[in-house]
Amino acid sequence: GAIAIQFLTGINPHQMPKNPDTEEIIWQDKTSVSPEFANILDKMVKYDFRQRYSSAGETLQAIKELKNSFSGTVPVLPPVAAANKTVKSRKKLYLKILSIASLIGISIIASIYGVNTFNSANATDLYNRGNTLYNLSRFEEALAAYDRAINLRPEYAEVWQEKAKTLYKLKKYQESQAAYDQAIELKPEYLEAWTGRGYALDKLQQSQEAIASFDNALKIQPDYAAAWEGRGDSLLDSQRYEEAIASYEKAVQFQPNLYGAWYNRGQAYQKLKQYDRAVESYEKAVEIKFDNSEAWYNLGNVFLELNKNQEAFEAYEKAVRFQPNFYQGWYSKGIALLKMRRHEEAVEAYEKAVKLKPDYYQAWYNLGWSYHELRKYEQAIQCYSRALDLNPKESQAWYNRGNAQYNLQRYEDALVSYNEAVYVKPDYSEAWYSRGNALVAVKRYEDAIASYDKAIRYKPDYRAAIEAKKRAESQLGRSPLESEQQQ
Incomplete structure (x- = not known):
């Protein structure tokens, strides 16, 4: 197809303009052929090779059908003889030309342009094919x-x-860098190659080398937003947050709707605990990509830091709307709801989180606490127990499970939980105090007094423990003076 177009126009198809929307060659304005013939040539050189004829045989059949259906519409070739040539003679000339191009095109190209030009044309075709496959994510x-x-x-x-770009997509970063190096060796001022090399080096955790690569790109084109963004990413990875912000600001100066730069600028401000500026960045990011769950999630996290719980809840709502399986989003939505004391809704959010990620300890614990706040102690105990199956060394979960059991007047069970809590965290004064209360409930006053003593040792001004100890001593008929002598 390319040979025929070059024969008809006298121009190499690779030098012709292309339709910016379809990448198809624009050639028909440079010659005069019948629409039917033009359609065949167009199909032979389609940008997406899957839309071309699948074989030489299929192409030949299309040509035969064109020949058989020939009517008054014929290729109009530049005049090569007298102006009164008949349609029949022009038809014969056309078929002769097409036969030559079809049957011995390779020989013609090789003899006229030499083997190197032929290889170059094939390499370009393979390059275009690779680009099509890349765009299809293959x-x-x-x-x-x-x-x-x-x-x-x-x-x-x-x-x-x-x-190099393809290797990067395949996460073969070392090979990607090597391919970028080769491109740069062949073309030292290759802006895109210097930039891509920087991204590959950043993935290889070679931040300084990556920054140097981006700087080389910016020497070539100082307003190249992609290089500024990549430079910012490398600085962010190096925890050089102020410098990263400066790079991102350059990126959005030259390309205002650059989502990644706004999003990562928000992350940098978040790391610096400059939450109001982080909000500005994330809000700009979601303005550009409204359905991006990660940006909504981080925006929610920043609102939580600012104690703007309703705004955080609304941000998390959007995060899980756009990504329903985003378990962290459901979990954080639950936190915002807990802070607003909307416990029933918090239960729904945490149940969604643990359904999506059954081994999520913190979600099980928070689900237990939500039930606890609703005084649904049995459900709370079940959730605390699931959390403890995942992390038996969490003293807070043991303590809260003990409290739920105490509230159900299951004092012996509560003692078991409190014992585990103080075993894991021996200086846990609240657990010692609650353990004392459970011992009083089963009338083990001596043990209760000893437990209160532990609470007071770790927290000397623990008024509730001091008062509880006095009440336990009164149950034994012990005077305050006797207690002091025993101590």
Whole structure:
């Protein structure tokens, strides 16, 4: 198809303009052919190779059908003889030309332009094929096409660049960097290659080298937003938050709707605990990508830090609306609801979180606490127990499970939970105090007094423990003076 278009126009198709929307070659204005013939040539050179004829046989059949259906519409070729040539003679000339192009096109190209030009054309076709596959996210196939192009034309810098991009997508960062290096060696002022190399180096945790690569790109084009954004990412990874912010601000100066720069600028401000500025950045990010759950989630986290619980709840609502399986979003939504004391809704949020991630300790614990606040102690105990199955060394869960059991007047069970709490955290004064209360409930006053003593040892001004100890001593008929002598 490309040979025929070049024969008709005298121009190499690779030098022709392309439709910016479809990437198809614009060539018909440079010659005069019948629409039927033009359609065949268009199909032979489709940008998406899957839309082309699948074989030479299929192409030949289309040509035969065109020949058989020939009517008054014929290719109009530049005049090569007298102006009174008949349609029949022009038809014969057209078929002769087309036969030559179809049957011995390769020989013609090789003899006129030489083997190197032929290889170059094939390499370009493979390059275009690789780009199509890349755009379809068929990265392994794209990589194979680029490798074949490089085998034909090793000095093809653009193919090395696209190969590097594909390797990056495949998370083969070391190989990606090597391919970018090759592109840069062939074309030292290759802006995109310097930028892509920086991203690959950042993934390899070579932040300083990445920043240097982005700086080289910016020497070539100081207003290149992608390089400023990548530079910001490397600085963010290096915990150089102020410098990262400065780079992101450059990026959005040159490309205002650059989502990644706004989002990461928010992260940098969040790390610096400058929450109001972080809110500004995240709000700009969700303005650009309204359905991005990560940005809504981080915006919610910042609102929580600012104690803006309703705004946090609304942000988390959007996060889980756009990504229903976002278990962290459901969990954090539950936190906002707990802070607003909307316990029934918090239960719903945490139940969604543990359904999505059954091994999420903190969600089980918070679900237990939500039930606890609703005085649904049996459900609370079940949730605390699930949390403790996942993390037996959490003293707070043991303590709260003990409190729920105490509220159900299951004092012996409560003692078991309090014992575990103080075993895990020996200086847990509240657990010693509650343990004393459970011992009083089963009339073990001596043990209760000893437990209160532990609470007071770890928290000397613990008024509730001091008063409870006095009441336990009165149950034994012990005077305050006797208690002091015993101590």
